[in-house]
Amino acid sequence: MKIKQKLKALLLTNSIWMLVITPAWSQTVKAQRVQSSSSEQRLPVLSKAGLVKPITEIRRVNEIEHPVRSARMLVQSPAQETAPSSEVVQVTGVKANPTKKGVEVILQTSKGQALQLDNRSVGNNFIVDIPNAQLRMPSGEAFIFRSQKPIAGIAQITVVNKDANTIRLTVQGKSGVPIVELYESPNEGLIFSVASATGATQQGQQPQTQQPPASQPESETQPQRPSASGDEPIELVVTGQQDRYRAPDATTATKTDTPIRDIPASIQVVPRQVLEDQKAINLIDALRNVSGVSLGATGGLTSFPNQFTIRGFSTNNNNGSNYVNGIRIRGRTFSETANIEQVEVLKGPASVLYGQAEPGGIINTTTKQPLAEPYYGAELTVGSYDFYRPAIDISGPLNADKTARYRLNAAYRKSGSFVDFVDAERIAIAPVFSFDFGKNTTLTVEGDYQRSSIPDYDGLPAVGTVLRNPLGRVPKSRFLDDPNLRNQVYEDTLIGYRFQHKFSDNWSVRNAFNAELFSVDEDFVSPALQADNRTVTRTAFREPGTFDSQYYTLQTDLIGKLRTGSIKHDLLFGFDLFWGSTDRTTFTGTLPTLNLFNPVYDRAIVNFSRKSSDTFDQQNIFGLYVQDLISLTDNLKILLGGRFDWVDQSLNNRLTNRTFDRNDTAFSPRVGIVYQPISPVSLYASYSRSFLPAGLFSVNADGTTFKPTEGEQFEVGVKTEFLDGKLSATVAAYQITKQNVVAPDPTPGRSNFSIQVGEQQSQGIELDIVGQPIPGLNLIATYAYTDAEITKDTRPAFKGNQPNNVPQHGASLWAAYEIQSGGLKGFGFGAGLFFTGDRKGDLANTFTLPNYVRTDATIFYRRQNWRVGLNFKNLFDVDYFESARDRNAVFYGEPFTILGTLSVNF
Structure with a gap:
């Protein structure tokens, strides 16, 4: 049976399932629900x-x-x-x-x-x-x-x-x-x-x-x-x-609210309060607080900042590594943090529950949800480089019994940058509504629209920045694209629902649907420095509204608890459907060359007359999965899971009149054990696998396509708590092997083709500490040792090389303290050190990005319903490089900047 037929059948089944349980909606009761928020309201703690x-x-x-x-x-x-x-x-x-x-x-x-x-x-x-x-x-x-x-x-x-x-x-x-x-x-x-x-x-x-x-009548006087x-x-x-920095549970690892100490995997959570204290305006800022995560082959000023490496492997939207509320997203290039409640990073292969993904891990952001009590918040942030960002967060009930609730987050951002001509404008609007149909049924409908407009920025050449250029050093503000070209405009719309119904205390069902509509209207440039170390050739590309993607995801989970004798089982049965398509047409032109040290930008107008790409690709995925968290005793648990995926892919290259089709299947298991010899200590070990379809844009010389890449991980670790639960720590050691990596065909005359023989391996140790050792002091500390290398490749010189943008050593320490009593109550300050070790700038390892230490700091003052704060980023104005793609694309980190924020809520 074809995947499309399976999709239709399962959609019909899902509709019938919804009709069966709909009668439960007829009962309406008043119920207070546990919600999440980023409100700054403080709890009164002294009562007479x-x-x-x-x-x-x-x-x-x-x-x-x-x-x-x-x-x-x-x-x-x-x-x-x-x-x-x-x-x-x-x-x-x-x-x-x-x-x-x-x-x-x-x-x-x-x-x-x-x-x-x-x-x-x-x-x-x-x-x-x-x-x-x-x-x-x-x-x-x-x-x-x-x-x-x-x-x-x-x-x-x-x-x-x-x-x-x-x-x-x-x-x-x-x-x-x-x-x-x-x-x-x-x-x-x-x-x-x-x-x-x-x-x-x-x-x-x-x-x-x-x-x-027992014999005393109720009417008698009670003590x-x-x-x-x-x-x-x-x-x-x-x-x-508040327990601001430490989250006791996370949903990403098991798709259930399992305590982190019971999960045989390393999962780190960056809660909302960390984003507020550090004034994180994007995921790059948020993920500095997680061990083993570094920025990928794009800089923070590019239009694609949501690319990272986890445990030595690249993660981005295209390889199934980014999620919102547990649903894969494919188009979003920038994540506005105004609507983020927390960020969860699950390290290691996650295919057992999520299907296709890189073996390093996945990133899941959870969004703010409606509150049962009225809440109105507004915030204004201004700062260096004409940074300006107002935001609102309003929520509350829609009816008297609070069974209908809403929340609206919106933010507008306009800013310049340390690079000439690179000015950004971003808009985000995120409404969400929740409805209780009786005490056992909840429906949440959510939308999220984000629009980003920014000039194309492709970094600077390695020669003149990282490497010596005999003609001089290139200023970090240099712009090698062209200001006369149009901005890159990205629009990404998410709309969907989440439905949950509880049959009993032990059994419930969840159903979620998400549609993502992604479109691009852009000009972008590919610059290259020539052998004279001065001349930059530039190829320009234009996609005038001819890049459109549609992605649809449907998930259904059945969650249950049962006992077999003295053994407890927490069960999860589920399936998900994904179908998506991308229609893309690209036109190419040539820009005049540019002098690296004395650029002139207005010499000619590009004629985008040549069509360089015209494709339509589709992907349909159907996955079935099952999971059982077995509690053999109170302190010994085993996690078993498995998933089977069917993948259909097709590519129509309208430029060459060639069509490619491929069908794949994959099984992804996970086995883990957790033993708690004493209450605050969890010892765990696990084994898991991943898979990722290779795509159809690379083919063999004979025209055949490639099978999925596969990942395999072994991991052991310790999770513990200190100071009566005030601090928690996770230590993990792992080894990951990724096979079936596509590499260039070394055969003479086949430079445009590939073969599938590559292998990459990564092993390392990670430490994450988070908590509140004393009242008012919150801290996060991380360290990661990552030994990643290419173990097989068609290019002999590449064997033993390190993947680019993967530091062998990385560490961070952030602490914030707020005075708890006295005349200075509410005044706080914080500081952080973020260390990134040496990294290779390209796969050929021809140059190295040097290590750096970046220092951030904050001071703030908080009262009952307002807060004012200053954040200092790169306090000592250190010159450093965030990442690199190759010798023609090296990205500087941001210099010293100040952000001032005033927020009110009531």
Whole structure:
């Protein structure tokens, strides 16, 4: 059966499936949903008695009997991590209120939902784990609560997100286990009443929770919550701080909300707060915070900045490595960060769930989603080189019961640059709407339009920049294209939906569709320096609206949980369909030569009369995949997965009247194991494979096309937490081999043809550390050692060479601190060092880009609903090279720049 027939059949099946589950939409209930946001609103963290309204109706929480665990028992048998649940209660605030007996800590839920408890004592600590709950502000941001020495006899009270699905409250006594009473209020939430040493004697045994006798009628007077203290309340020093830089879970690795510590792979997350603190305006800025990632064969000023290398292998839109909300995108050349919630980088082969991709890894950006509470934000950033960028972010409910919600992000950017004539203009508009149809069904409809207009910039030659030119050094501001040519205008529109329905607590279905419409209207130039080291020849190309692409993706996932005896299974069954086409016609002309040191740009007009390319290509992919996360015990997990792909490709070269067709199949497995000898440590090992269709633009001399390239990875690693979960770290070691690489045909007379014998290998070690070691201090540290080389090639001189733009050593350190109390509360500052080692500038390894250290810094001041900040990039104005494509295209990094930002939200 042809792929097209399969697509039609599956589309019909999908439509029937949607009709079957549609009746579940008839029920409408009010429900508070856990959302994500980038709001800067701060949680009130200091409450006195007069700030909390008295509660007149209070019922006790029934006592939960659990055996006392010793610290030794916890080491030998780690506490169970709560599996992620789709019904997570949002605790929107934590208040501390002095009472006559001591202090009470109130966990406020969004609508008074009941919370389950699992309490125990360890040493002098009274610990309560609250499953299926998360600390989230109404705007969606995570936070933590900490009170140092709040009352006599109590060393500390903390409330934190223990994992992706559990809140942990810890009351640390100074000389014994504190006495804590638990209450539940229908108006305020869960209340913990902590007695001071002066009000009660601490005991070294299991703390008691009060409970009414079973025979006591409800009408009788119940024991009351301790009343608030009088005119002289105890002053509490309480610090509330968002968990800004550390994400406990990620969806990219397993397509489920699996805690990162349970995933047998290295996955790094750059959350929204990092983008804000560093004022990241593109993915290049964001991915400096991830080990093993470097900029690819384009510079930040080009029209194609979304090209990177991960673990030594190139990633870009064409090879299936860039995703938005888990769906592959093909056309987008620039990602506006105004609408990005976080960036996730899954390292290693990802074909088991996503199909075609390079073996180094994939990049997935998740977008901001609608909030249940009104939120209005505006931001203005201005800076060096006439940089100007206003942005808005507004969200809220569309009806009284908040079952319909919206969000709109929009940004406009206009800027110059350090290169002559290179001025950019970019527009981004991203609306999204979410609808709840009953408590079990949600539909989200999302759009994302981005338009970019920028002159073509193809860098500078290596001779005169990296390499010595006897005639002098070329200024970094030199422009070798032509200002009389038209800008490159790229328009990319994403529109689609995500549907989710929950059948039960254990089974749910997801369905998503995305359409991407990409068009190009551009002039671009290919310059080349001649042997005299002065003359630059220039070939010009024009695509006057004759580059149009359409890509469509449909995904359906069935997610379930079941047990086989004592073994738990987290299951994923899914399929996806991709079909896309590109219609491209290119015209060619010749520009007058240019003097590298004294350019004159207005000598002639290009005549684009010769058609150099006229093609129409199509690709249809159908993939089936299955995954099982098996929990043999609480601390031993196995991840098994496999995917089978069918790929149809066709190319119609209308210039040569030749047509090429190819059908391929591929199986991509993944096997991984995670062992947690103690609670904060995860040891893992994994094996995975990838595949990538070779495309039809390169052929053998006999006219045949090439089979897909294949990748294989072995990886081991350790994930751990330090300082009671305040810092997390991942150490990974890997080896990746990529085979069936297409290389030039060495046979005389066949220079325009290729053969498939190439191989590339990469091995290395990576370290990523992220967290908040003390209140107010957030940091990210990375290091990567990457040993990448070409192991097979038709050109003998290339064997043993390093791929270009892959540094052997790379490291970064970023830290930002915000003062938590006193007259300077809200004032903050930060700094970062970004080191990139030597890199080869071309595959022939004829020149080397030198290493560099770039220093960035920031200062800011934040109040309740506004923030002002300055960001300094390349603080010491270091000359450095970001990347290179070959000897004619070397790209300088940006010199010293300042960005000033004022943002308000309410």
